[in-house]
Amino acid sequence: MITETQFAHFDSLELDCGETLTGLQVAYETYGQLNAEKTNAVLILHAFTGDAHAAGIDHNGKPGWWDNMIGPGKAFDTNRYFVICSNVLGGCRGTTGPSSIDPRTGRRYGLRFPVITIGDMVRLQKKLIDHLGIPKLLAVAGGSMGGMQxxxxxxxxxxxxxxCIPIAATARHSAQQIAFNETGRQAIMMDPDFNHGDYSDDRPPARGLAVARMIGxxxxxxxxxxxxxFGRxxxxxEAFSFGFDIDFEVESYLRYRGQQFVGRFDANSYLYITKAMDYFDLTLGYPSLAASLERAKARFLVISFTSDWLYPSYQSLEIVNALRSRNHDVTYCELTSNYGHDAFLVDVAEQTExxxxFLARCLxxxxxxxx
Amino acid sequence: MKVREVLGRGDYALISGLIPEGARVLDLGCGDGALLAWLRENKRVEGRGIELKPELAQRAASRGVPVYHGDLESSLGEYPDQAFDYVILSQTLQELRRPLDVLEQMLRIGRHAIVAFPNFGHWRVRWSHLWSGRAPKTRLFPHDWHSSPNIHFLTVLDFEETVAGRGWKVERRLFLSGHSQIRFAPNWRAEIAVYLIRR
Known part of the structure; x- marks a missing residue:
């Protein structure tokens, strides 16, 4: 299945910070067919560094980031469901973000891009869903930051x-999660090439961005x-170098991943999206998480993984228990996996079942x- | 469709007979969700389950049963009062660390509780114990003393006494031996007892 990224355009978007963005573009892909009654649309929400290319093969032969979950006969069965995935606001893969041109100045936004929130991302996605003529989504689903959305x-x-299917997610970032994000941001901003966010394409803050990715x-x-x-x-x-070259397999892997990331991700997007995650707090403006979730009418499927220490199961349980305290329709499974937070991307057999x-019942x- | 043929458990047949159309049901230790799925299909019941074993909870979820994967003894407190019409505890009472706390919670979050348990007063159990001089072993209690999941052994009389002592009301009591229902001398003859109780 060769997939094509499409683009939608919107005049303006009001943001939580009080500013208004104008001239927005959203990159998205769709898979499968919308049925006549429009009851089978599933919006997939990507994690931090993901993009609109969730499934199928693109023109460069690259499979989508959740291709093992989306497609004919898979968890999000494209023979039954119409699946949509868009790049988030603030991203760098086709949707308006800090690397886009500011229509007011004709130059890149850089750090002049307003600080965005998960709520802003979702408001832009709602515009896309309205644009596609879908009054009600069968499901919204995503892992990590996708689960927050x-x-x-x-x-x-x-x-x-x-x-609603939040996977390996949380209703609000913990101090530890904020701490990791801040360390990544500092690595980027301390890179001499960062230049207050006004770096050029051929000289991005590559070292800082690579270190941030290594930590990630x-x-x-x-x-x-x-x-x-990797082990040791x-x-x-055959022997130690007694120097600071690469000795261990794990060092080589992290360096490679860090460098590879620089080629596909924008440092300013890194700052803005991690900040949006850190700001996310579903309880804001409510006396409790239960009171906030009480607004929701969706059925929930909450999934966590035993070895995920970045988004530990207790955070999913917080959501589940808030829902149970209002006797909400919620399914919760803690799946057994050794893959840590990555499990939702790579260890998908049980997650699929x-x-x-859940989706079949909801449909x-x-x-x-x-x- | 006969519930026993589908589910293969006599207590499930009795339990499903106690639950009216469209009821809100919570099944504690719901296993793979077979009973709840059957109740949904055949009685339009709005069911929820709790299951501790990961593979069973996943199978229940795969059937579309809203299951909570966790320990029922520590998780009932989350539900609001009278959230359910019926709360089911089937053949798990004897495995609980704090069975009375669970029964209290069941009657708080449900208008009725359905409790099914294996009767330790059955004559085969008594005979096995008396004759062998060892921890009784029967088809209902097949485990060695060290590997049994059962940690609280109770009889029909014990349960009756507990219910009366707490001021709860027995609405129905049903007794099974094999696949047949029995009426007389249940504390001697019943292998499985099924109680419908309320506050």
Whole structure:
């Protein structure tokens, strides 16, 4: 399946910070067919560094970031569901972000881009869904930051969401999560090439961005998956170098991942999106998480993973318990995996079964409830 | 469709007979969600489940049953009062660390509780214990003393006494031996007891 990224354009978007963005573009892809009654649309929400290319193969032969979950016969079965995925606001993969041209100045926004929130991302996605003519989504689903967006959708647009699937997510970042993000941001901003966000394409703050990504990768894995994948194995050598070249396999891997990331991700987007995650707090403006989630009318499927220490199960349980305290329709599974936070991307067999059954029920009940 | 043929458990057949159309049901220790799925299909029941074992909770979720994967003994407190019409505890009472706390919670969050348990007063159990001089082993209690999940052994009389002592009301009591329902001398003859109780 060769997939094509499409673009939609919107005049303006009001932001939580009080500013208004104008002349916005959203990159998105769709898979499968919208049915006549428009009851089978599923919006997939990507994690931090993801993009609109969630499934299928693009023109460069690259598979989508969740291709193991989206497609014919997969968890999000494109024979049954119409699947949509868009790049988030603030991103650098086709949707308006700090690397876009500011229509007021004709130059790149850089750090003049307003600080955005998960709520802003979701408001822009709602415009896209309206543009596609879908009154109510069968499901919003995503892992990590995608799960935060799914939660935001369920609370902000309760009548537009039949089912909500937050995976390895949280209702608000903990101090530890904020700390990792801040360390990444500091690595970028301390890079001599950062230049207050006004760097050129051929001289990005590559070292800072690579270090930020290295830190990120550590948090996405688990102690066990790193032991399995690298152990203390040396890289192309029999003995220590007694220097600071690459000795260990894990050093080589992290450096490679860091450098590779520089080629595909914008440093300013890194700053803005991590800040949006850190600001996210579903309880803001409510006395409790339960009171906030009480607005939601969706059925919930919450999934966490045993070895995920970045978004630990207790954070998913916070969501689940808030929902249970209002006797909300919620399914919760803690899936067993050694892959850490990455599990939702790579260890998908059980996740597939659980989502498949949940979605099938939601589609049936959505159709039955229609007048 | 006969519930016993589908689910293969006699207590499930009795339990489903106690639940009216369209009821809100919570099944504690719901396993793979078979009972709840059956109740949804056949009685339009709005069901929820709690299951501790990961693979069973996943199978329940895969059927579309809203299951909470966790320990029922520590998780009932979250539900609001009278959230359900019926709260089911099927053949798990004897495995709980704090069975009375769970029964209290069941009657707080549900208007009715349905409790099914294996009767330790059955004559085979008594015979096995008396004759062998060892921890009883029967088809209902097949485990060795060290590997049994059962940690609280109770009989029909014990349960009756507990319910009366707490001021709860027994609405129905049903007794099973094999696949047949029995009426007389249940504390001797019943392998499984099923109680419908309320506050």
């Amino acid at each position: 799914a939660l935001e959708w369920a609370v902000s647009y309760p009548d537009a969401v039949e089912a 990768h550590i948090t996405y894995m688990s102690d066990e998956s790193m032991r399995e994948k 194995r040396l890289r192309n050598r 659980v989502i498949r059954g 049936r009940e959505f159709r039955e409830a229609r007048p």
